[in-house]
Amino acid sequence: MQFKTNKLSSVIEWGSLLLSTAIVCFFIVVIIWEIFSKGFSVLSWEFTTMVPKEGMTSGGILTPIIGTVLLTLITSAFAVPFGICCAIYLNEYAENTWVTRTIRAAIRNLSGVPSIIYGLFGLALFVQALNFGTSLVAAGLTLGLLSLPYIITTTEEALKRIPNSTREAALAVGATKFETIKDVVIPSAMSGILTGIVLTLSRAAGETAPILFTGAAFYINGSSGYVNQEFMALPYHLYMLSTQHQSIDQVRPIAYGTALVLVVVVFLLNLTAFYIRYKFRKDEN
Amino acid sequence: MNYKSRITLDIIFKVVFKATGYLVLALLGGIFAMLVYNSISFFLDVKPLDFITGMEWAPTAKTPKYGMLPLILSTTLVTFGAMIIAIPIGVGTASYIAIYAKPRVKNILKPTIEMLAAIPSVVIGFLGIVVLSPGIADLADLPNGLNALNGAILLAVMALPTIITVAEDAIHAVPNAYKEASYGVGATRWQTLRKVIIPAAAPGIITAIMLGVGRAIGETMTVLMATGNAALMPTGMFDSVKTMTATIAIEMGEVPYQTTHYYALYAIATVLFFMTLFANIVGEFFINRFRKYHAV
Numbered sequence: 001m002q003f004k005t006n007k008l009s010s011v012i013e014w015g016s017l018l019l020s021t022a023i024v025c026f027f028i029v030v031i032i033w034e035i036f037s038k039g040f041s042v043l044s045w046e047f048t049t050m051v052p053k054e055g056m057t058s059g060g061i062l063t064p065i066i067g068t069v070l071l072t073l074i075t076s077a078f079a080v081p082f083g084i085c086c087a088i089y090l091n092e093y094a095e096n097t098w099v100t101r102t103i104r105a106a107i108r109n110l111s112g113v114p115s116i117i118y119g120l121f122g123l124a125l126f127v128q129a130l131n132f133g134t135s136l137v138a139a140g141l142t143l144g145l146l147s148l149p150y151i152i153t154t155t156e157e158a159l160k161r162i163p164n165s166t167r168e169a170a171l172a173v174g175a176t177k178f179e180t181i182k183d184v185v186i187p188s189a190m191s192g193i194l195t196g197i198v199l200t201l202s203r204a205a206g207e208t209a210p211i212l213f214t215g216a217a218f219y220i221n222g223s224s225g226y227v228n229q230e231f232m233a234l235p236y237h238l239y240m241l242s243t244q245h246q247s248i249d250q251v252r253p254i255a256y257g258t259a260l261v262l263v264v265v266v267f268l269l270n271l272t273a274f275y276i277r278y279k280f281r282k283d284e285n
Numbered sequence: 286m287n288y289k290s291r292i293t294l295d296i297i298f299k300v301v302f303k304a305t306g307y308l309v310l311a312l313l314g315g316i317f318a319m320l321v322y323n324s325i326s327f328f329l330d331v332k333p334l335d336f337i338t339g340m341e342w343a344p345t346a347k348t349p350k351y352g353m354l355p356l357i358l359s360t361t362l363v364t365f366g367a368m369i370i371a372i373p374i375g376v377g378t379a380s381y382i383a384i385y386a387k388p389r390v391k392n393i394l395k396p397t398i399e400m401l402a403a404i405p406s407v408v409i410g411f412l413g414i415v416v417l418s419p420g421i422a423d424l425a426d427l428p429n430g431l432n433a434l435n436g437a438i439l440l441a442v443m444a445l446p447t448i449i450t451v452a453e454d455a456i457h458a459v460p461n462a463y464k465e466a467s468y469g470v471g472a473t474r475w476q477t478l479r480k481v482i483i484p485a486a487a488p489g490i491i492t493a494i495m496l497g498v499g500r501a502i503g504e505t506m507t508v509l510m511a512t513g514n515a516a517l518m519p520t521g522m523f524d525s526v527k528t529m530t531a532t533i534a535i536e537m538g539e540v541p542y543q544t545t546h547y548y549a550l551y552a553i554a555t556v557l558f559f560m561t562l563f564a565n566i567v568g569e570f571f572i573n574r575f576r577k578y579h580a581v
Contacts, residue, residue: 009475010473010474010475013475014385014474014475016377017377017378017380017381017385018381018385019377020373020374020375020376020377020378020381021377021378021381021382021394023374024374024378024398024401024445024449025394025397027401027442027445028397028398028400028401030412030416031401031404031408031409031412031442034412034415034416035408035412082305082308085301085302085305086302086305086306086308086309088302089302089303089305089306090306092302093299093302093303094306100306102310103306103307103309103310106309106310106312106313106314107309108565108569109313109562109565110309110312110313110316112499112503112561112562112564112565113316113503113558113561114502114503114504114505114530114557114558114561115503115505116503116505116530116533116534116554116557117316117320117503117554117557117558118316119534119537120319120320120533120537120550120551120554121315121316121319123537124319124323125315125319128542145312148309148312149309152309176291176292176294176295177295177299178294178295178298178299179291179295181298202403203403205405206403206404206405206406206407206408207405208405208406208407208505208506209505209506209530209534212534212537212538213537213538235405235407235506236407238407238408238411239407239410239411239506239509239510242410242411242414242415242510243414243509243510252415255411255415259408259411259412262405262407262408263404263405263408266403266404266405267400267403270399270400270403274396
């Protein structure tokens with residue numbers, strides 16, 4: 001009797017776990033379906049290669065696409081070298097002193113700082129104190145600061161996986177510590193470092209809050225290609241179209257198209273990261 | 286390259302690497318200093334106690350009122366609602382993946398959930414406006430569905446990947462000996478899960494939840510787009526609310542430089558900073574306990 005009850009309740013209990021998993025899957029399916037089914041009809045060659053027209057009620061999204069690409073380039077030009085150097089310091093040079101422990105604590109806390117606070121910091125530092133004005137470079141650097149802790153953490157993880165014997169072998173044949181790092185450690189850790197960078201950039205490309213006050217603009221007439229000017233970006237464009245535009249119904253299809261392009265860009269970057277991880281792992285074997 | 290220049294290069298780069306390490310420290314220090322400096326400017330005009338406990342947020346009124354209690358309560362309400370939804374679903378899914386799912390199912394589920402984490406918050410906010418909000422308006426018979434419930438559901442969706450991934454790791458890390466001991470005395474799989482595995486993984490699960498809370502408090506775009514942005518005292522989940530992050534995002538664009546209102550937004554950011562810091566420190570405390578517990 002007791003055993004039977006257990007078995008019955010077991011089924012119900014198993015069901016409740018399955019149900020929660022099903023709910024999560026349902027969320028994912030709804031999100032993907034909604035964006036792809038409604039965005040796909042808008043998507044065309046013209047949509048991605050034309051600039052916004054007639055108060056953004058027609059035309060395409062070329063300007064925000066260019067803005068997002070340039071923004072991501074500036075972000076990576078700043079955050080990648082900085083992040084890798086910091087990770088090298090922490091993993092290869094730093095001893096376990098209170099200073100390095102503080103640096104590690106700083107990195108952990110920085111990754112928990114809300115993105116809007118990075119936006120305020122970028123506004124205070126780049127836009128006002130350094131007098132860059134609201135511009136592509138101010139927004140790119142702000143996003144770079146936001147990306148920094150993630151790049152440091154993932155790079156350090158990749159460096160940690162390189163066994164010490166590899167370093168010792170290089171040092172033993174007379175390489176300096178810097179040569180060992182440059183020619184042996186970094187190349188072996190490359191797949192991990194690249195994966196981390198690509199994933200971080202995919203995240204940065206979708207961020208909106210940090211660029212709100214540092215340079216993103218509602219509308220730029222055609223040529224936004226200069227780093228000291230305001231720019232359009234895909235996430236900000238989507239935000240504006242869905243909340244700030246007067247003729248909401250007219251721009252809704254364009255908003256769906258923008259959402260789809262944004263999601264596709266992010267997924268492609270994620271797939272690239274998976275591919276890098278997979279390919280390097282295969283090569284190692 | 287001769288020996289001397291190689292050694293010089295070695296030393297130069299040692300200094301460069303070290304400098305970047307210290308710059309990270311300077312970055313956190315800089316963010317902190319910026320928040321404190323601007324907050325002090327604000328508190329010269331408004332008493333801290335009036336700020337924290339003030340019941341009215343009306344910075345553009347004739348006699349401006351800078352009471353952030355409605356904003357704090359809005360943030361708390363939305364975050365709390367999100368966690369009520371996300372914790373049971375997240376821990377349930379994590380348990381399913383860690384214990385019941387076959388390897389093949391697991392290999393599909395895990396990357397799919399990671400993909401959910403990759404979707405930008407502005408897209409989630411957009412779906413909140415076009416899909417969820419009309420749905421809520423229909424069901425609850427409201428003029429529009431831009432309210433705390435909408436924000437809570439969206440934040441739950443965004444917090445789920447974090448909660449599931451971290452909780453799954455914690456459940457997976459529970460030593461097999463614990464389970465075997467439990468099965469050995471005749472416990473069912475469910476009893477083992479509830480009485481042995483979940484308690485053993487509890488510090489990891491709490492960490493997962495705290496990370497989710499931290500993200501939900503600091504999230505900007507989704508709540509900005511989906512919660513209606515009315516800076517009134519919230520009375521329930523169907524009220525429009527204006528969270529702390531949304532207040533900064535909306536008002537910073539319009540506020541004149543270096544006014545009390547301008548500094549007030551930095552003061553909100555300071556409170557926000559400490560709230561997320563607290564959530565992260567609690568999370569870290571538990572993950573350390575988890576490691577110690579299982580290292581034995």
